[in-house]
Amino acid sequence: MTKKPTPEAVKGDEAERIKREVLGVGDRRKHHTRKATRLQPHAKAADTRHRVYRFRFYPTGEQAAQLERTFGACRWVYNEGLALRSGAWERHRVNVGFAETCRALTGWKRAEGRAWLAEVSSTVLQQSLRHLDQAYTRFFRGETRYPKRKKKGRSRDTATYVRTGFRWVEDPERSGTGSITLAKQSEPLDVRWSRELPAGVAPVRLSVSRDRAGRFFVSTLVEELVAPLPAVYVAGTGEPRAVGLDLGLASLVTLDDGTKFDHPRLLRRYGEKLARLQRELHRKVRGSKNRAKVRLKIARLYALITDVRRDMLDRLTTRLVRENQVLVVEDLSRNQGQK
16 A cells, blocks of 8 residues: 655745735744844753742732633634644645744734734733644644644633733842732732742743633742752661652552551542532523533532642652652553563
């Protein structure tokens, strides 16, 4: 059976003509006499690492409405960029990259009936196209499947702000905290600072998200000098302290000394309440406000279960790492078929 030849891509002047006349991608006007160069990634300072701190914040009514528009615009731009890139290759055999989608974004914002795109920061929309480009890169590497369209209510509501898309002012009285004001907003966010950021360090990037329970979170990416933990040795010897872990069903983790950590069994604890809400949701009319209220109750209950489970895992893993120098875990996938 002969393999079908892979169609060749259209390049050169013909590809530029198709992009300009058929796809509506504008010419590269800025620096048209300068040779195009690839953007260099942000270089971290010596001995520093990127670290993410996640905080919850409570937006005002105006801020929540503006973030709602931002989430919708990011989702729309992502889908339009996906349609442009996939359609350009399927119908015209033309490769469209991140730069072309950014130039197409300018045309989308100027189109009739698209004035609502101007209510969102352009850097946020460009970051949505950047995420699409990263999805294509992972697909071509064979790491993931082909990118899919984002759907309202199904996809995660999130928006990424680069350094030019927000204003950070550190609180002089409490180092590591401050005020964060997003682009297109006049008031700072009401952030609950559960812990401090590194003093004197400004965030490199922000990600604002909203979960299904309606809670808003801001994730700050900072460059931090992470000091290694002190080494742990067996008492009276210079031998590193090691522990063996056995992950199971009856108990979450069993240590080599017999210590067991049980599962939280949250679904058993909240199972009856969850089943009652699911039955109540099934009786509501689709699209009604009462159905939306019950759906929100279910989402909040699942959020509670997730938070408790994450907190338990964080406490357990932190304890194991701080009290031991070596962790040994059995790899079951490699032992299958061995006796």
